[in-house]
Amino acid sequence: VHGLHQQWISLPANRAEYTSNPDRLLRMAGIDAPPGSAERMVFENRLFDGGPTGTFALANSLAAVLVVGCVIGFGVLRTRWTKLSTSERVAIGVALLLGLGALWAARSRSAMAACLLGCVVLTVAAALLPSDPVEPNVSDDTDDSDESAKIGRATADRRSKLRLLMTGMAGLFVSGLSVGALIAAVGNQEWFSQAPASIAFRFQYWRSTFKIAADHPFFGSGPGNFQAMYERYREPSANEQIADPHNFLFETLASGGFVGLGLLLMLLVLSGYFAYQRMVVIGPTGGQPRHATVNETAKWVWLGSGLTLIMIWLIGAAAGRTPDIEAHLFVIPLAIAAAYFVWPALARCHSSAIDLIATVALGSLLLHLFAAGGWTVPGVAIFVWVFAAMLTRANDTSRSVPTSNSRNARANIAVVVAGVGLLGLLNWMSLRPVQAAERELNLVQVAQQQRRRSAMDQAMQRAVAADSWAVDAVLLQSEMTHWELILTQDSTSIRQRWESQIAELLRRSGEDPAVYRLAALQHLHVYQRWGNPADLSAASDLLTQAGTWSPSNQWIAAQRSAIAAARGDGEQARKLAHTAAHLAQLGGNIERSLTRQMLYRVQMTGPVVEKGPSTAAASDLLANQLDSPDVTTQN
Structure with a gap:
């Protein structure tokens, strides 16, 4: 609902506001994007061509959650249709249509395909697997032979399992063709025109990611360091500076090395094994009627949902990020209505049906994350861990093996204590x-x-x-001090304070070329105001280091060329200018064109830069260097 509110209300309003006054909206967003720059072009493309994001930063993350919701809703309808009341069918059907509508608006090809394939698999599997058996009445005088007979009747023989496997494979093949035909018939043509390029981009990401893992095999680049590390390995023809490799396996490989990837694969294999054992090998064996506990568990669902909503508002208010009030006026009432109708139906599902739905939902989510980012987003990853925990749980042996209440109590207490301790450590x-x-x-x-x-x-x-x-606070602090230096005077005290802040910024950033670039721009801006050669030298050193870590960045090469020309190094300036021109042509992306790379002028201009740095397109500033032949090419 939040996504649809954005699609129909928020996004059109933002687009209209940007059209009327683009500079004002960019200032509100804290984005420095002069007219004609690549940064402005990227912002406009995302604003006018992007879909809703809900409470996430990216549309693909919202799409991941929608895939889970749609598959669960369809699974409940498919496995419980004959036992649902009319009101429950209508409520779940409306919720499913809203989810599919938001998923369509998100414009995620991988999410739409994963959702449709998941629904097809549920349709086929629910017909082949006895997922909702008649549950027996359990009493102390239950005959063991009758129980064994029931278990035996529920267990499929080898021929049935082979037929199940072959039918499932055929169903997947036919469903894939059906999904492709459906999208071709009613889908956005842009999905197809950009699909080959999108796939090619992902192969670029994955090749570079594997090179990172090859150089750091055990633990990868470490959590949170992929974006900075990727710049070193980015292929020259790759256009985007990405934050993740758009694949959950490669992202785990990049952040945790082969150790992390091995643990993840182990968890997925165990989840699949236990799901297969329960649904196919063992089969449903009856058990305690689940509907007997619906009323008991419902109060905990409502309590947990209410506390979660309150915490969202409290944490948002504390962090200065209050949720969208207008959207919540629609979201909260509809969410309460959906929970009122959906939860009882889901709670009455037999455990085998829940296993089936959880397996398909997990598979659909991972299929989407195989070609999209969002794997490390907490709101997305939580579903992976919950489904994996459901599928790897111990089988219910309460009717065959006596258990000790005291032992179970101690185990539960240990789990709670460990969980609270880990949450406390995470919070601290x-x-x-x-x-x-x-x-x-x-x-x-x-x-x-x-x-x-x-x-x-x-x-x-x-x-x-x-x-x-954190880098953000120190970066803002150095930005404010550098403006103080520009607007007041080039005093020793202000300069020393600013330079110490820059040093702390670089220390915290590690080897991030983006932060080094920002620090260099501060030095260039100060140089434009006061003309101190030390600032020009510092900017040159910072960009040289950034270029070492990001050799495929055309802007860095172009700005270094302008600095070299101002310092009288004509040969180096020509070499860097031709390198920038070469990089700008790779990939065929207009955003990399030198006409859209806005450089800082490397000259003292005095008080005029108090309103902002003096910039110009790289194609203009480097015209003389580009007109001259590249001496390295001639040699």
Whole structure:
């Protein structure tokens, strides 16, 4: 519902606002994108061509959650249709249509294909597997032979399993053709025109990712370091600077090495094995009637949902990111209505039906994540872990093997204590410092709007100290100090404070070329104001290092050429200019064109840059260097 609200209301309003005053909307978003720049072009493409994102940053992450919801809704309808009331059928059907509509609006090819294939597999599997048996009444005088006979009748023989496998394979093949025909008939033509290029891009991502793992085989680049590390291995013809490789296996390989990938594959294999054992080898064996506990568990569902909603608002308010109130006016009532009708139907499903739905939902989600990003997004990854936990649970042996209540109680207590301890550790080491830094940065913005300099400086210091690993607070601090240096005077005290902040910024960033680029731009801006050769030298050194870590970046090569020309190194300037021109032509992407690479002018212009840095297109600034032949090519 949130996604559809964005599709029909929020996004059209944002597009209209941008059309009327693009510079104002870019300033509100904190994006520096001059007219004609590649940054502005990227922003416009995402605004006008992108789909809804819901509460996520990217449409593919929203699509992943929608795939799970649609498959579960269809699975309940498919396995419980004859036992659902009319109101439950209507409620689940409406929720399924809303999910499919939002999924269509998200424009995710992989998500749509994964969802449709999952529904086809559920249709076929539910017809072949006895997923909802008649549950026996269990009593103490149950005859063991009768129970064995029931188990035997539920177990498929070898010939039945072979037929099941062959029928499933044929169903998958036919469903694949059907999905392709359906999308071809009613889908967006852009899905097909851009599909080959999208696939080619992903192969570029995966080849570069494998090279990262080959150089760092045990633990990869480490969590959160892929984007910076990828720039070193990015193929020259690759156009995008990505944050993840758009594949959950390669993302795990890049962030955790072959150790992490091996553990993930082990978990997936175990999930598949246990699901196969329960649904095919053992088969449904009856058990305690699930509907007897619906009323008991419903109160916990409502309590958990209510607490979650309250926590979302409280955490959002503390972090200065209040949820979309207008969207929530639609979302919350519909979510309550859906839970009222859907939960009882889902709770009455037999465990074998739930196993089937969980298996297909997990498979559909992983199929989507095989060609899309979002694997490490908590709101997406939680479904993988929940489904994996459901499928690898121990079989119910309560009717055949006596168990000790005290032993179960101790095990439950141990699990709760361990879970609470891990959550506390996560909160202390990750959530708490991040939220504290975000809260202080919001106070910085408020104090800046109110022009309370002392309060702003104090909040900034607290933001920097709150998270010793974060870059954002130090980057903002150095940006503000560099503007102070430009707008007041080139005093020793201000410069020393600014340079110490730059040093801390670089220390925290590690080997991230994007941060080095931002630091270099601050030095170039200060050079435009005061003309200090030390700033030009510092900018040159920073960009040289950034170019080492990002050799395929045409902007870095172009800006280095402009600096070399200003420093009188004509040969180096020509070499870098031709390198930038060569990189700009690779991949056939207009965003890489030198006409869209906005460079800082490398000259002192005085007070005129107090309103902003002086920039020009690389094609203009490097015209002389590009007109001259490349001496390295001649040699």
